[in-house]
Amino acid sequence: MNRVYCAIGRIACYGLAILTLGCAQPQPAPDTRAADEAAIRKAEADWSKDTATKQASAMAAYYDEAGSVLPPNAPIxxxxxxxxxxxxxxxxxxxxxxxxxxxxxxxxxxxDIGYSEGSYELQMNDPKGNPMTDTGKFVTVWKKQSDGSWKAVTDIFNSDLPVPPPPK
Structure with missing residues (x-):
């Protein structure tokens, strides 16, 4: 008889242990936002610096394979x-x-996803060949890649300069 009670007691203990484990809340993933934000800032700083190379392939490397850029006055x-x-x-x-x-x-x-917003300064020559500066703003949506790097999935920018009046 004692064996029966011991067996029932063990079964009850195992059942209670299984129930307790089954009710446990999953642990939240560690908060890596500060490190991820720093990684995006670094990627963006490198990207800005790399514009000096004037290599389109180097610029495209900052985008996800399915990424998009939405330039002003042009299609996506x-x-x-x-x-x-x-x-x-x-x-x-x-x-x-x-x-x-x-x-x-x-x-x-x-x-796995983030965004950045900021400003830019673009220098170029106007149609008469005179140097000019355009300032503007941008928003970039970033996606974390499987290797842990961040790539732009959407990038939009536009000028702060006023729209020129229509020709008369």
Missing amino acids: ATGKEAIGKVWEDMFALPGFSLHFESSKVEVARSG
């Missing part, structure tokens, strides 16, 4: 080849020089 360019063409066209501007920097970077708690 999706995919690295189309994005490279947008950068080629910008690099072809006489007097081209570009610097951009984020003022805000945020990463979702999930740690």
Whole structure:
């Protein structure tokens, strides 16, 4: 009889242990947002610096395979080849020089997506060949890649300069 009670007691203990484990809450993933935000800031700083190379392929490397750039006064360019063409066209501007920097970077708690916003300064020559400076702003949506790096999935920018009046 004692054996029966011992067996029942063991079964009850095992059942209680299984129930307790089954009710345990999953542990949240570690919060890596600060490190991820720093990684995006670094990627963006490298990207800005790399514009001096004027190599479209180097610029396209900062984008996800399915990434898009939404330049002003032009259609959306999706995919690295189309994005490279947008950068080629910008690099072809006489007097081209570009610097951009984020003022805000945020990463979702999930740690797989984030965004940056900031400003840029673009130097180029106007149609008469005179140097001019355009300032503007941008928003870039970033996606964490399987290797832990961050790539742009959407990049949009536009000028702060007033729209010129229509020709008379």
